[in-house]
Amino acid sequence: MDNRPIGVFDSGLGGLTVVKELHRLLPNENIVYLGDTGRVPYGTRSRETIIRYAQQDIDFLLKKDIKMIVAACGTVSSTLPREISSALPIPYVDIVLPAAQEACAMSARGRIGVVGTNATLKSNAFGRAMRNIRSDIHVYGNPCPLLVHLVENGMIEPDNQITNLAVQMYLEPLMKEDIDTLILGCTHFPILYEIFNRLLDYKVTLIDPGRCAAKYVQSILLKHSMTAEQTTAGETEYNVTDEVESFDKTASIFLGEKIGRNVHRVELV
Ligand code: DGL
Numbered sequence: 001m002d003n004r005p006i007g008v009f010d011s012g013l014g015g016l017t018v019v020k021e022l023h024r025l026l027p028n029e030n031i032v033y034l035g036d037t038g039r040v041p042y043g044t045r046s047r048e049t050i051i052r053y054a055q056q057d058i059d060f061l062l063k064k065d066i067k068m069i070v071a072a073c074g075t076v077s078s079t080l081p082r083e084i085s086s087a088l089p090i091p092y093v094d095i096v097l098p099a100a101q102e103a104c105a106m107s108a109r110g111r112i113g114v115v116g117t118n119a120t121l122k123s124n125a126f127g128r129a130m131r132n133i134r135s136d137i138h139v140y141g142n143p144c145p146l147l148v149h150l151v152e153n154g155m156i157e158p159d160n161q162i163t164n165l166a167v168q169m170y171l172e173p174l175m176k177e178d179i180d181t182l183i184l185g186c187t188h189f190p191i192l193y194e195i196f197n198r199l200l201d202y203k204v205t206l207i208d209p210g211r212c213a214a215k216y217v218q219s220i221l222l223k224h225s226m227t228a229e230q231t232t233a234g235e236t237e238y239n240v241t242d243e244v245e246s247f248d249k250t251a252s253i254f255l256g257e258k259i260g261r262n263v264h265r266v267e268l269v
Helices: 015-023 045-064 073-078 095-107 118-123 125-135 146-152 161-178 189-199 209-223 243-253
Strands: 007-009 033-035 067-073 093-096 111-116 138-143 181-184 205-207 236-240 263-265
Touching: 007 015, 007 045, 015 033, 015 045, 015 189, 033 045, 033 243, 045 067, 045 073, 067 209, 067 243, 073 093, 073 095, 073 118, 073 125, 093 125, 093 209, 095 125, 095 181, 095 205, 111 118, 111 125, 111 161, 118 125, 118 138, 125 138, 125 146, 138 161, 146 161, 146 189, 161 189, 181 189, 189 205, 189 209, 236 243, 243 263
Parallel strands: 007 033, 007 067, 033 236, 067 093, 111 138, 111 181, 181 205, 236 263
Antiparallel strands: none
8 A cells, every 4th residue: 555646747738638537547546747838849849858858757756755657648658768767766657558558459450540749650659569469450640749739728629610620630641541440649639539539420449548548557556556545535736837827727627627726836957
């Protein structure tokens, strides 16, 4: 049993897709969240910059005496070298393997699309992870960098015309490939789940990496007897590196609860 919090980080709001699912699966766990909103997006930056930012995020969370670290960011997950993550003093979970496993299990015809940031698609991390699990699959990728900005700007309502047009534009080449499964390989994208689903006519299985990663976290905590002992609801502390207000507004809509008093502005050094 371990009452220390789980540390979760992303460049911005996207990692909340993991937090929301952790709240549902493991309601007694304490969570410390870091959204590096002052430097979002990560996905259009160089590999060196992404690694440096990720290391600063990890250092911030390690100072919070956490028991596990979750890279709730497709860009970091597919870029951070294993030498760094495996040297951490606590278990590290990223979103690539859990989502790849789920996609391989769900795809009937083995035609799998991947959407994510430029850096994620360039790394081919999802493709590699899936081919290790299933050799008969075809993977089709398309980077969708605009969507991160739309989410960060709060344009997340299912009927938002600009967001709908952007998603449609990004989906077109994948639809031509007749995919049966689509990995939303950036954690910002499940916030637009309904838009993706509707534009795909509810015919393509969507893989939400936030959900998959949260299930994976649960399995690791159970396996190592590291779940929280407390029977009361856990607390979540939110930290951001830019304005608290805009994060609070969009996060509260997505999470379906007011989080205002738990959001803090922090500096990463
Ligand atoms: N949520 C992110 C990801 O999963 C980050 C997007 C970005 O900062 O570009 O890739």
